[in-house]
Amino acid sequence: MTIRHTRRVFLSAATMMAAALAATACGSPQDTASGGGDAAPVKVGLVYSQSGPLASYGKQYIEGFKAGLDFATKGTGKVGDRKIELSEADDAGDPAKAVSAAKDLIGKGTKIIAGSTSSGVALQVAPIAAQNKVLFISGPAATDGVTGANKYTFRSGRQSWQDVVTAKSFIGDAAGKKVVVFAQDGAFGDANEAAVKAVIGGAGATVSSVRAPASATEFTPFASQIKAAKPDLLFVAWAGTTAGAMWQTLDQQGVLAATTVVTGLDIRASWPTFGAAGSKISFLSHYFDGASDTEAAKAAKAKIPGGTLDLFHPDGFAAAQMVVRAVQEGGDDVAKMVTALEGWEFEGVKGTMKIRAEDHALLQPMYQAKLTGSGTAFTATAQKTLTGDESAPPVAQMKG
Numbered sequence: 001m002t003i004r005h006t007r008r009v010f011l012s013a014a015t016m017m018a019a020a021l022a023a024t025a026c027g028s029p030q031d032t033a034s035g036g037g038d039a040a041p042v043k044v045g046l047v048y049s050q051s052g053p054l055a056s057y058g059k060q061y062i063e064g065f066k067a068g069l070d071f072a073t074k075g076t077g078k079v080g081d082r083k084i085e086l087s088e089a090d091d092a093g094d095p096a097k098a099v100s101a102a103k104d105l106i107g108k109g110t111k112i113i114a115g116s117t118s119s120g121v122a123l124q125v126a127p128i129a130a131q132n133k134v135l136f137i138s139g140p141a142a143t144d145g146v147t148g149a150n151k152y153t154f155r156s157g158r159q160s161w162q163d164v165v166t167a168k169s170f171i172g173d174a175a176g177k178k179v180v181v182f183a184q185d186g187a188f189g190d191a192n193e194a195a196v197k198a199v200i201g202g203a204g205a206t207v208s209s210v211r212a213p214a215s216a217t218e219f220t221p222f223a224s225q226i227k228a229a230k231p232d233l234l235f236v237a238w239a240g241t242t243a244g245a246m247w248q249t250l251d252q253q254g255v256l257a258a259t260t261v262v263t264g265l266d267i268r269a270s271w272p273t274f275g276a277a278g279s280k281i282s283f284l285s286h287y288f289d290g291a292s293d294t295e296a297a298k299a300a301k302a303k304i305p306g307g308t309l310d311l312f313h314p315d316g317f318a319a320a321q322m323v324v325r326a327v328q329e330g331g332d333d334v335a336k337m338v339t340a341l342e343g344w345e346f347e348g349v350k351g352t353m354k355i356r357a358e359d360h361a362l363l364q365p366m367y368q369a370k371l372t373g374s375g376t377a378f379t380a381t382a383q384k385t386l387t388g389d390e391s392a393p394p395v396a397q398m399k400g
Contacts, residue, residue, distance in 0.1 A: 039080070039081050039082045040082065041082060041083040041084070041085035042079060042082050042083070042084050042085065042112070042327050042332075043085050043087065043105075043108070043109055043110040043111070043112070044084055044085065044086050044087070044110065044112045044113075044114065044323055045086075045087045045089065045101070045102065045105035045106075045110040045112065045113045045114070045115075046062065046065065046086055046087065046088045046089065046113075046114050046115045047089045047091050047098050047101045047102055047105070047113060047114075047115040047116065047121075047125065048061055048062060048088075048089075048090075048091065048115035048116065048117045048139060049090070049091060049092060049093045049117035049118060050062075050088070050090035050092070051090055051092045052091075052092035052093035052094070053093055054093050054117045054118055054140075056267060056269065057117045057140050057267070057311070057312050058117045060267070060310050060311065060312040060313050060315075060316065061115070061117060061139050061140055061312050061313075061315055061316040061319075062088070062316060063303075063304050063305065063313060063316065064300065064304070064312065064313035064314060064315060064316025064317040064318075064319075064320075064349075065114070065316035065317065065319055065320045066303070066316075066320070067299065067300045067302075067303035067304055067313070067316070067317055067320075068296075068300070068316060068317030068318065068319065068320030068321050069084060069320040069323070069324070070299075070303055071296060071299045071300070071303075071317070071320070071321070072320055072321045072323075072324035072325075073324060079324055079327040079328055080328070082327070084323070084324075084327075087105055087108075087110065089101035089102075089104075089105065089115075091115070091116075091117075091118070091121055093117065093118045093120075093121065094121070095118070095120045095121050095123075095124040095125075096124075098115075098116070098118075098121040098124060098125050099124050099125060099128055102125050102128050102129075103128060103132075106128070106132050106134055110134070111134045111135060111332060111334055111337075112134065112135045112137070112323055112326065112327075112337075113125065113129060113134060113135070113136045113137070114136070114137040114138075114139065114156070114319045114323065115138075115139050115319075116138040116139050116140070116141045116146075117139055117140050117141065117312075118141055119141040119142060119143035119145075119146075121141065122138040122139075122141035122143060122145075122146050122155075123141075123143060123145050123146065123149075125138075126138070126146060126149040126150060126152075126153040127149075127150070127400075129150065129152040129153055130149075130150035130151070130152050130153070130400050133152065133334055133335075134152065134334060135152055135154070135326055135334055135337050135338065136152055136153045136154070137154045137155065137156050137319050137322050137323065138153065138154065138155040138156065138157070139155075139156055139157055139312070139315050139316065139319060140157045140312045140315045141155070141157070142157065142158060142159055142160045142163065143159065143160065144159050144160050144161050144195075144393065144396070146159065147159055147359050147360060147361045147393065147396050148359035148360065148361075148396030148397055148398045148399055149399055149400070150398070150399055150400035151338055151360075151398060151400065152334070152338060153360060154322065154341055154355060154360045154362070155360065155361075155362050156315050156316070156318040156319035156322060156362065157286070157312070157314075157315035157318075157362070158286050158362070158364060158366065159361065159362075159393060160191070160192075160195050161195065161198075161199060161393035161394075162286075162364070162366050162391045162392075162393060163195075163264060163284055163286070163366075164195045164196055164198075164199040164200065164235075164284075165199055165366070165386070165390075165391045165392075165393075166284035166285070166366040166367070166368065166386055166391060167196070167200070167233070167235055167262045167284045168199060168200045168203060169368060169384065169386060169390075170233065170260055170262050170282050170284075170368065171205075171232055171233045171260060173203075173204075174200050174203035174204050174205040175203065175204030175205070176204060176205070176206075177200075177204075177205040177206070177232040177233065178205065178206050178208075178229065178230065178231045178232050178233075179196060179200050179201070179205045179206065179207045179208075179231055179232065179233045179234075179235060180207075180208055180209065180210060180226055180229050180231040180233075180234050180235070181193045181196050181207065181208070181209040181210070181235045181236075181237065182209070182210045182211075182212075182222065182226060182234060182235070182236045182237070182238075183209065183211060183212075183236070183237040183238065184211070184212055184213070184214045184216075184237075184238065184239070184240070185211050185212065185213050185214060186214055188237065188239055189211055189237060192235070192237035193207075193209050193211075193237075196235050200233075200235075205232075205233075208229065210222055210225045210226055210229070214240070216242065217242060217245065219245065219246050219249035219250070220249055220253060222249075223249055223250055223253035223255050224253070226250075226255050227253065227254065227255055227258060230258075230259075231259050232259065232260065233259065233260050233261075233262060234255065234259050234260070234261045234262070235262050235263070236250075236261060236262070236263040237263070237264075238263070243270075243273045244273045244274075244275060247273070247274050247275060247277040247278075247281075248275055248276075248277065250277065251275075251276060251277040251280065256277055256280040256281065257280070260282055261280070261281050261282060262281070262282045262283070262284060263281060263283060263284070264283065264284055264285070264286075265283035265284070265285040265286075265288060265311075265369050265371075265380060266311065267310050267311045267312070268288070268289075268308070268310050268311075268378075271371060271378040271380075272375065272376045272378065274371065274378075276374070278371040278373070278374075278378060279370070279371055279372055279373075281371070282368065282370070282383075283368070283369040283370065283371065283380070284366070284367070284368065284369075285366070285367040285368070285369040285380070285382075286311055286312075286314075286366065286367075287309070287310075287311055287312075287313070287314050287349070287350060287367070288309075288310070288311065288367070288369060288380040289301075289308050289309040289310065289380070290380070290381070290382070291350070291367050291369070291380075291382050291385075292349060292350050292351050292365070294347060294348070294349060294350070294351055295347065296317060296321075296347055296348050296349045297309065297349045297350075300313055300314075300317050300349050309349070313349065314348060314349035314350050317348060317349050318348045318349070318353060318362070321346055321348060322341060322344075322355075325340055325341060325344060325346070326338075326340055326341055328340070341355050341360075342355060342357040342360070343355065343356075343357040348364070350364050350365045351364070351365045351385075352364075352365070352387075352388060353388065354388055356392075356395070358395050358396075358398070359395050359396040359397070359398055360398075361392070361393055361395075361396070363388030363389065363391070363392050364388050364391070365385050365386060365387060365388060365391070366385075366386045366390075366391040367382045367383075367384070367385055367386070368382065368383040368384040368385075368386075369381065369382055369383060370383055
C-alpha cells in the first residue's frame with residue numbers, strides 16, 4: 001500500500017481578485033467554518049485501485065476526480081480560502097488494504113474518504129466511515145449494498161439495479177416474457193442472475209439461466225441450450241479472457257440473430273473483444289464518450305488525457321463535485337456535510353444527478369447503446385437515454 005500526497009492549487013490573478021471581492025461582500029461558508037485567514041487545508045483521502053485487476057477502472061476514476069475538482073472549484077483547487085489536499089492510497093482491489101488505508105487516513109485527521117473501485121472494498125470501508133463518523137463517497141463499485149449502508153455513506157457511480165433496469169428497457173413490458181441469463185458459475189454469475197430475477201422477474205417475466213463453468217472454452221452446447229429456450233431476452237454476464245470465444249460461438253450458432261441479446265458495455269479497451277458480434281448486441285451502458293453533451297462533459301474532455309471519456313470518468317468527476325458541495329456547506333462538520341448532500345441535485349457529466357435523501361442512491365441517466373465498426377475500431381452511440389427516475393432502484397432501508 002502506498003499513499004502519496006498532492007495539493008491541487010490552480011490560482012490566477014483574476015480568480016484571486018474575484019475571491020477577494022466575494023469575501024469582502026458576503027464571506028463564504030468556509031470563512032465561518034474556519035475562522036477566515038490562512039485556513040487549514042481540507043484533507044480528502046482517495047482509496048482506489050491503482051494496481052490489481054481493476055487498475056484500469058481506478059485510472060479513469062482518478063482522472064475524472066481531478067477533472068471534476070478543477071470544474072467544481074473553477075480551477076482554484078480551493079473551497080473558499082481552503083485548499084483541497086488529496087492523499088491517494090492504492091487498495092489493489094483488496095478490502096483489507098482498503099480498510100487499513102482508510103483507518104490510516106482517518107487517524108491523520110481526514111474526514112472525507114472517496115474511491116472504492118471494487119464492490120468488496122466499498123462494503124468493507126462503509127462501516128469504517130460510520131464507526132468513525134467520516135464522510136465516505138464510494139466510486140465505481142456497483143454493488144447495491146452500498147445504497148443505504150449507513151448515513152455517512154454515499155456513492156458517485158451507478159448500482160447494479162440501474163444496470164438491470166436498463167436491460168429490461170429493451171423488451172418494454174416484461175409481463176409474460178421469457179428471459180434467460182447466461183453467466184459463469186460463481187459469485188459474479190450468482191449476483192447477476194439474482195439481479196435479473198429481482199428486477200425483470202419482479203416485473204412479470206419468467207427468468208431461467210444457463211450457467212457455464214468459469215473454465216469452459218467450448219460454448220456450442222450452451223448456445224444450443226439457449227436457442228432451445230427461445231427467450232425474448234438473453235442477458236449475458238461474462239468476465240475474463242474467454243469472452244471473445246464465447247461471443248463468436250453465440251454468433252455462429254445463430255443466437256444473436258434469434259433473440260434480443262443484452263450485456264453491459266465495458267471500458268473502450270474491451271470493445272474489440274466482441275468482434276463481428278459487436279454490432280448484433282444490445283448494450284446497457286453506464287457511460288461512453290459522446291453519450292452526453294453537458295457542460296461538465298465538455299469540461300471533463302478538456303482535462304482528461306487524450307480527450308476521450310470512458311466508463312468511469314463520470315464517477316470520479318461526480319465524486320469531486322460531491323466533495324466540494326460537502327465542504328462548501330459543512331466546513332469540517334461531517335453531520336452538516338451529510339445534510340448538504342442528501343437530496344442534492346446537480347449537473348454532472350451524464351446530466352442531471354440527484355442524491356436520494358432516504359438511502360443515498362444516486363439517481364442518474366442510463367443508456368441503451370449500439371456498437372458499430374470492426375477490428376479495433378468501434379464507435380458507441382446512444383439509442384435511448386433513461387432518466388434518473390426511469391432507472392431508479394427501489395428505496396432501501398438505511399441500515400445505520
